[in-house]
Amino acid sequence: MTKSKIKIMAMNRTKIIITLCLLTLSFFAEAQDRDTEQIEQLKIAFFTEKLNLSAKEAVRFWPVYNLHNKRYEELRSKEWSTIKSKLEIIETLSQKEAEVLLDNYMSYKQAGVDYREDFVKNLKEVITSKQIMMLKKAEYDFNKKLLKQYQSDKSSNE
Numbered sequence: 379m380t381k382s383k384i385k386i387m388a389m390n391r392t393k394i395i396i397t398l399c400l401l402t403l404s405f406f407a408e409a410q411d412r413d414t415e416q417i418e419q420l421k422i423a424f425f426t427e428k429l430n431l432s433a434k435e436a437v438r439f440w441p442v443y444n445l446h447n448k449r450y451e452e453l454r455s456k457e458w459s460t461i462k463s464k465l466e467i468i469e470t471l472s473q474k475e476a477e478v479l480l481d482n483y484m485s486y487k488q489a490g491v492d493y494r495e496d497f498v499k500n501l502k503e504v505i506t507s508k509q510i511m512m513l514k515k516a517e518y519d520f521n522k523k524l525l526k527q528y529q530s531d532k533s534s535n536e
Contacts, residue, residue, distance in 0.1 A: 421520055428516040429509050438504045446497040453493065457486040 425443075426436055464471065464479050471479065501510050 417524065424520050425513065425516050428519070429505065429512050431505070431509075435505055439501075442497070442500045442504055446493065446500070450490065450493050453486070453489055457482070457489070461486060 422440070425431075429435075429439075431439055461479065461483050464475075468476065468479075498510060501513070505513075
């Protein structure tokens, strides 16, 4: 074999390996998206049942709920990730940097409270106070059930 043929074969092998890696990553990303979508569908069914939402209430409830979740997730991903990264190096921060971090943390927590108050105010226009408290319980129960399922799946895979 000539050097050029060996070089071409090596390049083709590299392309195949890269393609396989990309396909594998794509498969795992797609599987994770399916899991997230399935969890969302289970949450919708669970909350709708636990809150005894009529079709009319559900049409009004879900946009309010989804908007709140989106706002809260944006806050968490933006603010908390910054705070968390600083917490991992807290021992190396000066007193002044720690004060700034504490102020940022308190602002983050207050924003979460403000978002929750706004959410409840918006929910009151859509569902009853009792249903709002039933939602809080449903969220707790759903997350507990999800965690239990995750732990069960994890232990059965070990």
